[in-house]
Each structure stands twice: as C-alpha cells, then as structure tokens.
Amino acid sequence: MIRFALPFTAMLAAAPAVAETWDMPTPYGDTTFHTVNIRQFADDVKAATDGALEITVHSAGSLFPHAEIKNAVRSRQVPIGEFFLSTLANEDAAFGMDSQPFLATSYDDAEKLWAAQKPAVEKLLADQGLMPLFSVAWPAQGLYTKKEIASVADLNGLRFRAYNAALEEFATLAGAAPVQVEAPDIPQAFSTGQVEAMITSPSTGANSKAWDFLSHYSPINAWVPKNIVVVNKRVFDGLDAGVQEAVLKAAADAEARGWDMSKAEAEAKTKELADNGITVYEPSAELVEGLQEIGAKMSETWKAKASDDAKAALDSYMQ
C-alpha cells in the first residue's frame, strides 16, 4: 500500500497537526451581538488555521459565572474568555473608565477613550499573564423604568438592577437600592420583583424583552461600556507562529466588526423597544442635570482611587 511505501519522514510531514480546542466562556446569551461576534471570531480562526485551532463558545455564564471568567483564564482553566471590562474596576480604576457617567457618551468618544485606556489595561492584564485580544462597546446605556422619570428624585427608593460597582454607586447616589443581577437573569429579576428599574443598552433591553415587565425607556446615553476578550499569554505563546497570526488577525477583524454591529444595534434595538410598546422619551433637562451631578461626584471618587497610569489615561483622553 502506498502508505507504507512512503519514507517515514514524509509520513511525519504529511500527518495533520493535532487540532487544539479552546473553550471560551462568556456571560452573555446567544442572541447578544457580542456572542454572535465571538462565534464569528471562532469560525474565522478555525477557517484561517485549517482547523488547527477550534474555539467553542459557552454562552450565558454556562461554563463559569461572570465574576470568575477572568481568573479562569488567568489560571488556565480555560485559555480564552469574554467579560465586561469595568467589572475589574475594583482591581484598578483604569478598568472602570468606560463606566464613568458622561465621560464618553458617543461611539467617537468611546473609541477615543479605549485608545487612551488601552495601554494601562494591557499593562495591568500583562501583570496577570493575560493578553487582551479585542474589546467591543455596548450601545450607550439608557434608563428603563415602569413610568416616566422626570427627575432623579423619581428614582428614589427604586430597587435598581446593577451590573458593576459603578452602577451600584450611581444607583445609590440616585437614592435607589442597587441589586446585582447578571444579564441573562434580568427577566426573572423583574418578574419576581427583585428589581423594578435598570440602566443598560437597547440591546440588552430588547434581548430581555423589557416590554414584558416595564414600560418606559429614556436614552440618557450616560456611558458606553465595553466587553473585552482576553487570552492566557502562556497558552497563546505556545501556539505555532502561523496560528498566533491567524488569531490576531481574526481578533482585529472582530473588534472592527463588533463596533459596527454595536452601532447598528443602537438604532435597531431602540426601534424594537418602541415597536413592542415601550414609551421611548428624551430625558428632561432636569433629569439630565441631576444625572450629571451624580456623574461629577463619581468622577471625584474615581480620581481619588486612580493610579498614576489611570490618571495619565484620563489626561490623554481629555486632550
């Protein structure tokens, strides 16, 4: 048989490389555009490496709870993972810049902020053996309630869904009572009365079918937070050079594609909210003023905690 006629070295060269498979946890559900985007990233990597690296996405916190994903990548329980960048703000204020109210409220500003923040984020993650691959913004964050909110005083006493420390601080300063709830658990948290108001994107509002449990949405566009995809650096360094290149190329594509998807979602999902009966209203001048006062207080707290690198990132953004 021909197989046995081949010299041994030729057989070795012809043997396919052993395919590597990576599990990739994300906190967000299948219909979330970020999840669609990372699945495309996985497909791109597989295609570009002829199947030498296969990435399996595990959505909705099914492999690791959100709060554990970063450390799971750090400890190489998984090689790669996605999470909400500003959840790391308790480690360093630089991670939390994109969740500071009214610091960056448009995509242009958010892109500028990411460029300014990235060196500090890369350095902090490198210290933990992690390498960021790409980061994608959510649409600007808006206010969801069961009635029209005319001023901050109307938020007083509301049980308020929060997804990070900054939103918890924001809710507290508004006189509301923050409750941490992960995105996939939003519908249940509302239907059981655990929470009665939230700030999130039109994407997460529409994906949660917010019309089932609340009635009003105001695009206050308070901040434009990001997800980040990180890889364990030792695992990445262990890949063949060609595979590394393919991963970096797919990551750069995913970042560009993700921001475009986000921009398209901002409009489409706001329309979906309205089409399903939610009253979408512009915030009053009084509400905006009150929210901005909260933002100014939070900015002082942020600065008091910020490292020199974080402050330098803020300075570079402000220029």
Ligand code: PCA
């Ligand atoms: N959706 C996610 C994070 C920000 C957003 O728009 C959430 O609500 O948990």
